[in-house]
Amino acid sequence: MYKKANGQTIYPYGPESPKPAILIKNGRVLDPENAIDDVLFVAIKEGKIVSFSTEEPEEFTPDTVIDAAGKWVTPGLVDLHVHLREPGREDKETIISGTQAAAAGGFTAIACMPNTNPVLDEESKIRYVIQRSEYCSCHIYPVGSITKGLEGKVLSPFGEMVKAGAKAVSDDGRSVYNANTMRNALNYAKSFDIPVMCHCEDPDLANNGHMNESVVSTRLGVRGIPSISEEVFVARDIMLAEYTGARVHICHVSTAGAVQLIRWAKKRGAKVTCETCPHYFVFTDEDLETYDTHKKMNPPLRTPGDREAIIAGLADGTIDIIVSDHAPHCAEEKEVEFDEAAFGVIGLETMLGVSITHLVKKDHLSPLDLVKKMSVEPNKIFGLNGGSLSVDSTADVTIIDPDATWTVDPSLFYSKSRNSAFEGLSLQGYAATTILNGKVVFDRTGE
Amino acid sequence: MPLGIQHLLGLHGVSENDIQLILDTADNFYEVLQREIKLVPTLRGKTVVNLFYENSTRTRLSFELAEKRLSASPLNFSASTSSVKKGETLKDTIRNIEAMKIDMVVVRHSSPGVPYFLTQCTDAIIINAGDGFHEHPTQALLDMMTIRRHFKKLAGLKVAIIGDVLHSRVARSNAWGMKTMGMDVTLCAPPTLMPQHTDSLGVTVTDNIFEAIEGADVIMLLRLQLERQTSGLFPSVREYRELYGVDLEKLVNVPDHTLIMHPGPINRGIELASNVADSERSVILDQVTNGVAVRMAALYLLGGGESGDEEHV
Numbered sequence: 001m002y003k004k005a006n007g008q009t010i011y012p013y014g015p016e017s018p019k020p021a022i023l024i025k026n027g028r029v030l031d032p033e034n035a036i037d038d039v040l041f042v043a044i045k046e047g048k049i050v051s052f053s054t055e056e057p058e059e060f061t062p063d064t065v066i067d068a069a070g071k072w073v074t075p076g077l078v079d080l081h082v083h084l085r086e087p088g089r090e091d092k093e094t095i096i097s098g099t100q101a102a103a104a105g106g107f108t109a110i111a112c113m114p115n116t117n118p119v120l121d122e123e124s125k126i127r128y129v130i131q132r133s134e135y136c137s138c139h140i141y142p143v144g145s146i147t148k149g150l151e152g153k154v155l156s157p158f159g160e161m162v163k164a165g166a167k168a169v170s171d172d173g174r175s176v177y178n179a180n181t182m183r184n185a186l187n188y189a190k191s192f193d194i195p196v197m198c199h200c201e202d203p204d205l206a207n208n209g210h211m212n213e214s215v216v217s218t219r220l221g222v223r224g225i226p227s228i229s230e231e232v233f234v235a236r237d238i239m240l241a242e243y244t245g246a247r248v249h250i251c252h253v254s255t256a257g258a259v260q261l262i263r264w265a266k267k268r269g270a271k272v273t274c275e276t277c278p279h280y281f282v283f284t285d286e287d288l289e290t291y292d293t294h295k296k297m298n299p300p301l302r303t304p305g306d307r308e309a310i311i312a313g314l315a316d317g318t319i320d321i322i323v324s325d326h327a328p329h330c331a332e333e334k335e336v337e338f339d340e341a342a343f344g345v346i347g348l349e350t351m352l353g354v355s356i357t358h359l360v361k362k363d364h365l366s367p368l369d370l371v372k373k374m375s376v377e378p379n380k381i382f383g384l385n386g387g388s389l390s391v392d393s394t395a396d397v398t399i400i401d402p403d404a405t406w407t408v409d410p411s412l413f414y415s416k417s418r419n420s421a422f423e424g425l426s427l428q429g430y431a432a433t434t435i436l437n438g439k440v441v442f443d444r445t446g447e
Numbered sequence: 448m449p450l451g452i453q454h455l456l457g458l459h460g461v462s463e464n465d466i467q468l469i470l471d472t473a474d475n476f477y478e479v480l481q482r483e484i485k486l487v488p489t490l491r492g493k494t495v496v497n498l499f500y501e502n503s504t505r506t507r508l509s510f511e512l513a514e515k516r517l518s519a520s521p522l523n524f525s526a527s528t529s530s531v532k533k534g535e536t537l538k539d540t541i542r543n544i545e546a547m548k549i550d551m552v553v554v555r556h557s558s559p560g561v562p563y564f565l566t567q568c569t570d571a572i573i574i575n576a577g578d579g580f581h582e583h584p585t586q587a588l589l590d591m592m593t594i595r596r597h598f599k600k601l602a603g604l605k606v607a608i609i610g611d612v613l614h615s616r617v618a619r620s621n622a623w624g625m626k627t628m629g630m631d632v633t634l635c636a637p638p639t640l641m642p643q644h645t646d647s648l649g650v651t652v653t654d655n656i657f658e659a660i661e662g663a664d665v666i667m668l669l670r671l672q673l674e675r676q677t678s679g680l681f682p683s684v685r686e687y688r689e690l691y692g693v694d695l696e697k698l699v700n701v702p703d704h705t706l707i708m709h710p711g712p713i714n715r716g717i718e719l720a721s722n723v724a725d726s727e728r729s730v731i732l733d734q735v736t737n738g739v740a741v742r743m744a745a746l747y748l749l750g751g752g753e754s755g756d757e758e759h760v
Contacts, residue, residue: 213644218642219619219648221560221616223580337560340558
């Protein structure tokens with residue numbers, strides 16, 4: 001048991017953990033796949049959903065009863081873009097600390113990116129992550145690299161990595177520079193029906209910049225990363241997707257132009273999905289006034305117009321999912337000159353609260369829409385079975401208190417790192433309880 | 448009336464009153480510098496650290512002289528950013544220096560925002576001596592002092608700043624400071640050496656030098672870093688000189704009273720022809736002289752002095 005000062009508690013988990021009968025009552029069940037938005041009883045036994053019903057189920061003797069009055073009961077949340085840093089940078093995050101942070105954030109599954117040291121570019125390394133995840137507080141779906149060593153040259157063995165448990169491939173952190181290599185990767189990925197997750201950034205146009213190129217970068221004298229550096233590669237990758245017929249998933253969309261390109265591609269029938277992150281719909285480059293390295297990430301915070309376009313893209317369905325792009329860094333990599341500071345912010349433990357506060361409470365998304373973007377769609381993109389509370393499905397369940405108000409205090413995070421852009425922000429909503437495979441792995445009050 | 452600012456990080460957002468006060472005080476120090484004994488006791492006992500992470504001759508000497516003439520104790524620290532990269536962090540460096548009990552820090556660094564960053568790491572007073580492409584406030588102040596001493600005013604004067612605006616902290620500080628003082632500023636550069644987004648500079652922008660210098664009271668050239676050519680930002684030095692270099696020919700229609708300024712060091716024969724740099728119009732060496740007075744004023748006012756009155760200096 002790992003209890004924090006404010007009561008939040010992570011419970012140990014393992015394949016042999018007892019899986020008690022749990023009855024969740026009085027909760028508002030949000031299950032878009034079954035078109036349910038109703039106050040229901042949800043019964044869980046032996047790691048499976050055994051029933052959901054308006055009446056208290058008969059012949060069900062719960063070991064644990066969870067009163068979810070005023071709360072949402074949703075299929076387990078999934079974050080498809082997480083950097084766990086293990087192997088290689090265990091000082092920033094480990095598979096254990098990262099999955100604890102995920103459980104505390106309401107996630108029952110995360111996808112981890114391959115830009116570790118060594119890079120996850122072969123079967124054995126994928127298997128290492130899968131094995132390490134066995135006793136962790138959420139499922140891990142590793143993403144293998146597109147190219148060996150993320151070098152953009154030789155393809156990684158997609159087939160062997162998929163056999164070991166990889167669900168997608170990506171060279172996240174950099175783009176596959178050579179368009180023909182990318183074309184080959186897309187063609188090759190078709191055999192395994194996996195999405196290719198594209199980090200879209202033209203490194204020449206990005207020109208070693210450190211923030212969005214805009215009136216703000218001009219004023220601050222910081223070398224800019226223009227929005228076109230993202231858009232040129234988004235355009236390239238969706239054209240390659242259409243041409244090859246492969247599935248492309250555009251990572252961390254941050255610009256109005258990229259949203260427009262993807263909207264257009266979807267209309268044309270390209271197999272394109274995409275994601276954005278909470279920081280892109282909350283902050284803009286104007287928040288960099290004080291050279292705050294905790295708001296430095298790649299792609300960078302863009303203009304207020306881009307922020308609005310991201311929200312519009314989420315609302316109209318162009319943007320399929322929300323991810324954290326959880327990127328842990330040590331304090332000494334952030335408490336430095338702005339253009340020396342590492343790119344990236346953590347987000348597992350704030351994403352749900354930020355999304356409820358800035359999307360649901362502001363009426364950009366309904367609660368059901370939010371569950372789609374944080375559970376249903378990510379499951380579909382990775383071809384997983386989760387994302388619903390159907391009878392007999394795995395009991396990965398998140399209980400969310402949508403009204404609880406709290407202030408982000410990174411010292412209470414389970415993540416090993418503290419580089420949160422949201423520090424000090426007042427939020428509404430958090431995960432009250434996270435249930436993995438029918439076992440409570442996280443509880444906000446530890447009761 | 449004391450300064451509204453606590454540190455001199457840049458001129459963006461600095462009030463007209465503050466700039467006025469610094470320039471008035473600098474004028475008084477200018478008089479001190481004409482005396483036989485060019486020394487005042489105002490900062491006696493104060494330690495000022497000159498933290499230079501970038502090569503600089505003129506600015507560092509100017510600050511050091513200003514400190515000495517105010518009777519402060521200067522402490523010089525020079526390091527190239529690259530050698531520091533392998534060693535301790537900037538935060539550790541400044542905290543170590545602070546632990547030796549110092550009062551003010553004059554900092555030059557290739558990373559924008561470092562002076563602000565230092566205010567978060569130390570209680571010492573910070574003066575920006577140039578940070579990346581961001582600001583170089585004492586340069587802009589000495590430029591305005593030079594212009595004001597010549598024209599006896601600032602408001603209403605037209606200034607053309609010509610050169611590599613994209614990479615210039617001098618252009619930025621001048622644009623904001625001069626605009627605050629009611630001057631009419633035009634920035635001129637080839638489009639590849641001008642920021643893509645210029646609204647935040649709040650001044651007129653052109654790529655046509657004749658448009659920029661027409662009716663200008665002051666023409667200020669910026670130094671062209673020759674490595675910008677190899678990185679593909681302009682095709683050749685010859686073409687740059689042809690289009691943007693100021694020589695007698697381009698000045699034919701410019702009024703006699705128009706001043707030529709340059710923050711130095713000059714690439715003679717590139718952005719500025721020698722016979723213009725050395726002409727009657729040129730106030731380039733006055734800028735250097737005034738630099739010491741302006742830095743004395745900034746150090747004095749931030750270090751605890753309160754007004755520009757003669758008796759206080």
